[in-house]
Amino acid sequence: MNQTPDFNPTVVGSGSQTRSYANGLSLNVGAKVLHQAIHEIPVGENDEQLTQVDVAGSAGQDSVLMRLNHPIRIKMEGPLGDYAFAFNSQADIRMTGNVGSGVAEGMASGAVRVRGDAGVGAGAAMTGGTLAIYGNAGNRCGAAMRGGGIFVRGNVGDETGVGALGGMIVIGGDAGHNLGDAMSNATVFIRGAAASLAAGVTDAPLRKREQLRLGLLLINASIRGDAKEFRRIVPTAMLEAEASERGELNPNWR
Amino acid sequence: MNERLEKICFLPPAADTPWVGAPADDGSIQIERTDGKQVSLKSPLFWYDPPWSEIEIESADVIAAAVARLQVVVSALRSDLSAVDGNPELHQVVSDDTTNGREQADDYLPRMIPYRPERYGLSDRDFDGAAVVDVRLAMRRNSTGRFAFTPEEIGRWEATHGDSPLAGGGWVPAASFPPDVDCLSKLGGKLSQLRLLAGDAAVFASIAPHRLNDELPAVLAAQPDGIILRLNELDLSALELAQSVKQTRCMMDEQQCGHVPLWVVPGKITADDAAKLIALGANAVAIDSWGHKLVNEVKNAQQNSDSNSGYSSLSRHSSQDWVDWVEYELHSQIERFDGLMHAMLYQTPGQRLATLSAEWANTLSIPNLNLPFKPSS
Secondary structure, three states: OOOOOOOOOEEEEEOOEEEEEEOOEEEEEOHHHHHHHHHHOOOOOOOOOOOEEEEOOOOOOOOOOOOOEOOOEEEEEOOOOOOOOOOOEOOEEEEEOOOOOOOOOOOOOOEEEEEOOEOOOOOOOOOOOEEEEOOOEOOOOOOOOEEEEEEEOOOEOOOOOOOOOEEEEEEOOOEOOOEOOOOOOOEEEEOOOEOOEOOOEEEEOOOHHHHHHHHHHHHHOOOOOOHHHOEEEEEHHHHHHHHHOOOOOOOOOO | OOOOOOOEEEOOOOOOOOOOOOOOOOOOEEEEOOOOOEEEEOOOEEEOOOOHHHOOHHHHHHHHHHHHHOOOEEEOOHHHHOOOOOOOHHHOEOOOHHHOOOOOOOOEOOEEEEEOOOOOOOOHHHHOOOOEEEEEOOOOOOOOOOOEEOHHHHHHHOOOOOOOOHHHHOOEEOOOOOOOOOOHHHHHHHHHHHHHHOOOOEEEEEEOOOOHHHHHHHHHHOOOOEEEEOHHHOOOOHHHHHHHHHHHHHHHHHOOOOOOOEEEOOOOOOHHHHHHHHHHOOOEEEOHHHHHHHHHHHHHHHHOHHHOOHHHHHHHOOHHHHHHHHHHHHHHHHHHHHHHHHHHOOOOHHHOEEEOOHHHHHHHOOOEOOOOOOOOO
16 A cells, blocks of 8 residues: 555445555455554654545445544545444544434544535534534534534524533524523534524623634634624523633533 | 342242252353344343442442452443543453463453433443443433432543533533434434444443333334333332333333343342342343442542541552452342342243232232241231
8 A cells, every 4th residue: 555645545335345446456345344444544744634535435324434543534425324423533534415413423533524414413422623514404413512613504403502511613504493502611603593592591792812713713614704793602601700700710600 | 128029939949840950050141232243241230320420430440340340230431430541440351361362352341331312421432342332311310309410420521620610510401312313213323323333232222111101112113232121210119110020021022022131220129139020021130229338338438538437448458459348248149149040040931930919919920829828928
């Protein structure tokens, strides 16, 4: 195998059997072998330029490429089924097409960019990394997340951010009902309208430092827009603590 | 502790039974995953919901591993038992001297992953070496009556700097159903995903008993590798407990799921109760009341540690001392349970239990002993 960062194999196939073409090299691999082979690809010396693998032939499958823990860029075509890229770390995934439920569940680091729509529970229980959805996301997006960031260019469904203990959710469009339900230390930025806010959260303007932070994040996620167009949704008690400047010392938001 | 099912007795073999050798059985149970893989456990006892956050993290790990060494399946996340990036004893590969250098699969202590809908504290490393994944459905009520996690639990799972606790140090509401599953009819996809993530584990679904008639068939349709029934969430009489186990087993049989293991969490029980519940149709029984006694003793000792009481001396001792203490505390009960289980093998399943009570006999469809005298109780 070519061990330089230019290494650009393509894995194609369907069902459990896939074929891999890597600079002329062809392999027949199943999901398990593909997972193992990805982890064996040497890491390039240049951190800025990840080794890229093109994967095709996974359309319609569930639980695609879970538990990757390798600094590598993967490009693939959808649509994919449920629980794609769950519990991943380090990997930078760029896919085109829709995904089912639970995309990037439990992701700890790295990035997943979806050029399509996502089903329910996108980014559920994430602890780190970035999930960018360039279409719409279903209900309970970012549920129980504890860290990382979710960017949705379009609309999100009901109960977005439910039970989130940390992290950030950026919504480029509108949100459904009960936005921010049972949310504690997470922040939601929204450009459009929410059908309803959950009890205990409130709408607040962005502070200057958040405008700067959000602006950088929007650029990083390749989402067009000005940070000034967004408002933030935070727990009311958190906002009161901010106002009294006691929150950073002894926060108790519930 | 009083025996709850004392109205039921074990039937010995009839007087004219020929003398045969003791049945060969090591007490192990086999679980077949829906993908055909086998999961083997050496005992049908498990510790379902240990209150790990109530004791210091180091003590929790030592107790968890010590109980698991007795072949009891112990439920714990890595974050229950160690700080971030730690390697709890319960989760470590167990060395096996019998391998003689031959390559074989890693051996782990028997462990269950509590896969709660919220997944607070769960990391991907939890899946390695687990024997059972417990997909917990329906909210649990904590000791204060809330459907919520305590600040101590959240603090243990999601450790942060003390001056900036997640959730602001307050209660965190619990969820009832995984947020990334659209509806109950899609639960099967989640279970399949977990079989891939935990390649050597049986994936169970645990449910509360309150809506069993509706929920059990729906959950069984998702094809879990087993069912865990949390009967401890109802304040059941002894007869109701026995009847619940028997009827649930019947319901599963009627759903063509006679092969699916039924594990029960009965609340306070004795070794005799545990064996009787298995004779009534359970495949494994939770011994939380035995485990909680250990936790309470450690907690009390820790609370009194300033006054130089028991915990001070416990904490100075080596892990082996802790193991010995746990073994001492649990040995008689586990030994009694193992003995009863072995003795039951002399009888076919329908002939293992009887009762002196007509009511119990009618309710449970077990023989009513026809004694020539009136029993005192």
